[in-house]
Amino acid sequence: MNVGFVVSAIVVGGGLLWIFIRSLRGKDVDRRIVFGFVGITVALAVLFQLKFGEVATPIVKILFEKIETLPPGSKIVISFDFDPAMAPEVLPMANSFARHALAKGHRIYFFSIWATGQSLLQVTLHDIVEKEFPDAVYGIDYVNMGYKAGNEGVLNVIITDIRKMYPGDVNGTSLDSIPMMKDVHSLKDMDLLLSIGGGKPGVKEWVLFAGDRGNIPTGGGAAAVSTPLLYPYYPKQLVGLLGGTKGAAEYEAELIKRHPRFANIKTPALDMMGPQTMAHVVIISFIIIGNVSYFRSRRKQANNG
Amino acid sequence: MDIRQGFLVTLAAFLTLSIYSFLYGDNPLYRFAEHLFVGVSAAYWMCQGFWSTIVGNVIPRTSETLAAYFQVPFKEYSWQYIVPVILGIILLMRLVPKLSWISRWPLAFIIGTTAGLNLPRYLQSDFIQQMNNTFIPLLPDWQGIGYFFSSFSFSMEGQFVQILTNVVIFVGVLCGLIYFFFSKEHKGAFGVASRLGIWILMVTFGASFGYTVMGRISLLVGRITFLFHDWLNIL
Numbered sequence: 001m002n003v004g005f006v007v008s009a010i011v012v013g014g015g016l017l018w019i020f021i022r023s024l025r026g027k028d029v030d031r032r033i034v035f036g037f038v039g040i041t042v043a044l045a046v047l048f049q050l051k052f053g054e055v056a057t058p059i060v061k062i063l064f065e066k067i068e069t070l071p072p073g074s075k076i077v078i079s080f081d082f083d084p085a086m087a088p089e090v091l092p093m094a095n096s097f098a099r100h101a102l103a104k105g106h107r108i109y110f111f112s113i114w115a116t117g118q119s120l121l122q123v124t125l126h127d128i129v130e131k132e133f134p135d136a137v138y139g140i141d142y143v144n145m146g147y148k149a150g151n152e153g154v155l156n157v158i159i160t161d162i163r164k165m166y167p168g169d170v171n172g173t174s175l176d177s178i179p180m181m182k183d184v185h186s187l188k189d190m191d192l193l194l195s196i197g198g199g200k201p202g203v204k205e206w207v208l209f210a211g212d213r214g215n216i217p218t219g220g221g222a223a224a225v226s227t228p229l230l231y232p233y234y235p236k237q238l239v240g241l242l243g244g245t246k247g248a249a250e251y252e253a254e255l256i257k258r259h260p261r262f263a264n265i266k267t268p269a270l271d272m273m274g275p276q277t278m279a280h281v282v283i284i285s286f287i288i289i290g291n292v293s294y295f296r297s298r299r300k301q302a303n304n305g
Numbered sequence: 306m307d308i309r310q311g312f313l314v315t316l317a318a319f320l321t322l323s324i325y326s327f328l329y330g331d332n333p334l335y336r337f338a339e340h341l342f343v344g345v346s347a348a349y350w351m352c353q354g355f356w357s358t359i360v361g362n363v364i365p366r367t368s369e370t371l372a373a374y375f376q377v378p379f380k381e382y383s384w385q386y387i388v389p390v391i392l393g394i395i396l397l398m399r400l401v402p403k404l405s406w407i408s409r410w411p412l413a414f415i416i417g418t419t420a421g422l423n424l425p426r427y428l429q430s431d432f433i434q435q436m437n438n439t440f441i442p443l444l445p446d447w448q449g450i451g452y453f454f455s456s457f458s459f460s461m462e463g464q465f466v467q468i469l470t471n472v473v474i475f476v477g478v479l480c481g482l483i484y485f486f487f488s489k490e491h492k493g494a495f496g497v498a499s500r501l502g503i504w505i506l507m508v509t510f511g512a513s514f515g516y517t518v519m520g521r522i523s524l525l526v527g528r529i530t531f532l533f534h535d536w537l538n539i540l
Contacts, residue, residue: 035328039529042522046529047540058462083346088527089520115353116346148361149354156422167365172377212430224520228513236438237430244516245523272526279522 004048008278012041016285023293034286041282042275050274054246054253063219063240064100064254066192072105074191075184079206080110080117080124081197086223087120092248092269093221094120094196095128096255102133103259107180108142109190113154113201118147118170132265139178146170151201155209159187188214192239198223203230207237221247249273318536321528363390439478441471477505 015037019029056064067076078097082090101108110125112118125144129136136142145166148154157165162185168174175181183189187210195206195218203220211218217239222230224244234241242251248269256262306314323338364371365380367387372379392411399408445467447453456464483495484502491499534540 032329038522039325039525042525043529043533046526046533049540085524088530089523115350115357118353146361147353147357149358152426153418153422165362167362167380168378172361174378208426208430212434213426224516224523227516228509232435232438237434244519245526246519271530272523275526275529276519276522279525280518283518 002048002050004044005050008041008044008048008050011044012037012278012282015040016282016289019286020289020292023289024296026293026297029289037286038279038282041278045275045278049271050278051270052273052277054249054270054273056250056254059234059240060242060247060250061240061254062235063242064251064258066217066219066239067097067100067104067106068258070104070106070191074106075109075180075189076101076106077109077111077187077190077193079193079195079197080112080121081114081195081202081206082120082199082223083114083116084120086198088268088272089223089245089248090196090198090221091120091123092245092267093242093251094124096248096251096269097194097196097221098124098128099132099262099265100255100259102129102136102141103261106191107140109180109184110142110144112145112147113151113205114197114199115147115149117197140180143178143180144170152205152209155187155201155205159210159214161186186214187216190216192216193218193220195220196222198226202226203238203241204233207233212237221251245269245272245276314535318532321532325528362386439474441474443471443475444468445471476501481505 019033019037023029070076076097078094078101080094098108110121112121121144125142129142133141138144146169148165150157150165154165162181163175166175169178187193193206193211193216195203197203197220203218203222203226206220207218210216218237219239219241221242222244224246227241227243227247230238230241230243242248249267249272252267252270256265256267320338320341323334324342326332327335360375360377363386364375365377366383367390369379369382392414396408396411398404446464453464458465460466480498480502482502483498484491484506486499489495530540
């Protein structure tokens with residue numbers, strides 16, 4: 001058994017027992033103890049690098065299969081619609097999509113309708129595209145369209161004519177001189193739209209203003225906070241959806257399982273699931289302790305009164 | 306790691322700890338980090354907006370001289386691009402108290418355009434299409450009782466689970482709507498459906514809460530990994 005897991009379990013379990021006994025004696029647990037406890041639990045899990053296995057659920061698997069089964073050379077949009085605050089959750093999704101699409105020989109059109117998404121897009125281009133796919137050629141295998149202000153207004157324009165909004169790519173190079181843009185006039189020429197985000201505009205706006213309007217298959221990944229709001233669009237309006245770190249971890253697990261060349265890649269989402277699991281156990285324990293304490297005190301009051 | 310990078314990583318670690326210090330209580334360190342974050346974000350968005358919209362879209366269509374100055378290819382002169390420039394300048398009149406009333410015109414234009422753009426899309430995709438998504442067969446892929454029992458499974462892809470999912474969606478939507486129907490007293494069978502609606506809502510809020518917790522913990526993991534790996538170098 002993993003030593004880190006045993007040490008974490010002893011520390012966390014011991015602490016929870018102490019809090020349980022305190023609450024049974026009727027003493028309040030300060031909110032700072034709760035925060036500190038969650039912090040220590042996560043720190044231990046990160047320090048000992050606890051890992052748990054993941055299996056892709058249908059909503060993730062169906063998106064994986066979509067990219068997997070598209071014929072090589074298909075045109076895929078990957079839009080970075082997030083900021084650094086969301087990055088730990090959703091950047092692993094963006095990296096996995098880019099990896100998978102390039103490995104299958106698809107052409108990627110990187111967009112961003114969030115100003116902050118553009119700099120995070122550079123991280124993916126540097127860490128994944130340039131390092132892991134040195135043979136990928138800019139303008140033939142992938143293109144960076146950069147950021148455009150205008151929120152859903154941008155989508156409203158590029159669904160009919162990309163050149164109206166983007167005279168050039170992120171470097172100002174005319175789109176007509178980029179080989180992979182020659183037969184692309186609007187988003188309707190794309191085979192799959194992938195939006196990664198968690199705010200507005202984001203996945204929902206891509207569904208409303210691009211996917212539904214142009215009848216283009218749309219999928220994506222969202223920060224956990226906004227994921228429940230996107231489930232109603234699956235499966236008819238969204239091909240598939242990666243929800244928070246769990247969705248990203250499932251995609252990483254599936255990618256490694258199906259493509260052995262990625263066996264040694266960094267898996268930040270999978271690495272995050274260990275601390276996630278531990279933290280959730282602690283929070284659930286706190287909810288149980290709180291309820292036991294509440295019902296006990298209520299019964300005591302009823303007996304006294 | 307050179308001195309400059311070391312300083313930047315230490316600064317980032319200091320700001321991270323300053324933000325988390327709010328969990329202990331409000332304090333000047335937290336307020337400093339918060340104001341810095343908001344200011345830097347606003348400045349970053351403004352710079353990106355200027356270079357992508359003004360330099361990227363307006364200048365190549367309005368001024369050959371400015372296009373040459375900013376080293377962007379001049380497209381062709383187009384007078385339509387002058388209109389948003391004028392509206393943008395008028396919008397800035399908010400900064401001049403005596404002329405601030407003029408800024409209401411572009412503001413009205415922005416609100417009107419946004420409403421006009423959004424209304425048909427939301428009506429089509431969020432209203433009609435969402436209703437369409439609720440019209441689902443309660444017995445999907447039904448090929449007889451024999452097939453059902455031969456494929457009876459709790460696996461996520463089995464026919465039984467598909468039937469169960471569709472029934473839950475149908476009953477859930479119906480009972481959820483009944484809970485919000487206040488023209489009839491919630492008694493008898495109607496009351497039972499209403500109470501089931503509350504349970505459906507509670508489960509939904511619970512799922513949302515679970516996801517929110519996951520999101521917050523992910524951010525904490527990201528920050529702790531940064532502190533241990535990039536700053537303290539112990540991972």
